[in-house]
Amino acid sequence: QKEVEQDPGPLSVPEGAIVSLNCTYSNSAFQYFMWYRQYSRKGPELLMYTYSSGNKEDGRFTAQVDKSSKYISLFIRDSQPSDSATYLCAFSSGSARQLTFGSGTQLTVLP
């Protein structure tokens, strides 16, 4: 079993839709949970950061962590064509000297 599983998509939605992106993980030591957004031919940029279980909201974006189910989600409300990108989940245990990334979900928001 892979340490992190992320549906690669591609996912295509109409403008204004609510988007749900998900990752599952198997490492119980993960305590820090991140979402990165990567536009075509660019480096990933940090979108959301959460610690432990719960929700965190930032504008149209909500990150959700369920440690009991080893499942994290990113919700995008009122999606815009500018949200079209690849979204990567990332995890850190705090003690390991590296992040573990999902393989990314490619999202297209159609005008």
Add this chain to the structure above:
Amino acid sequence: NAGVTQTPKFQVLKTGQSMTLQCAQDMNHEYMSWYRQDPGMGLRLIHYSVGAGITDQGEVPNGYNVSRSTTEDFPLRLLSAAPSQTSVYFCASSYSYSGQGAAQHFGDGTRLSIL
């Protein structure tokens, strides 16, 4: 504020050639790392450094060397290029390797083709 700067942006090499990918950051970050990104495989860690003079191997270190003589710079050397090293290479830096400080800042990548 430039953040993380990678050069060159594109490079084509022949099998067996060597080259150095440059990475510089101006955020005074202690932690720097190199990843390669291949379709369907996400980001895989090649080497990382937790400070000047300290480097360690990541998940896929074979065929690559690194050194860290200053806080700002973290070059990646391909010793003898192979077609399997065709990839997009990203350099990243962060304040630390744990907690919220581990959130990494990425450069825009070097697209490398080995013929």
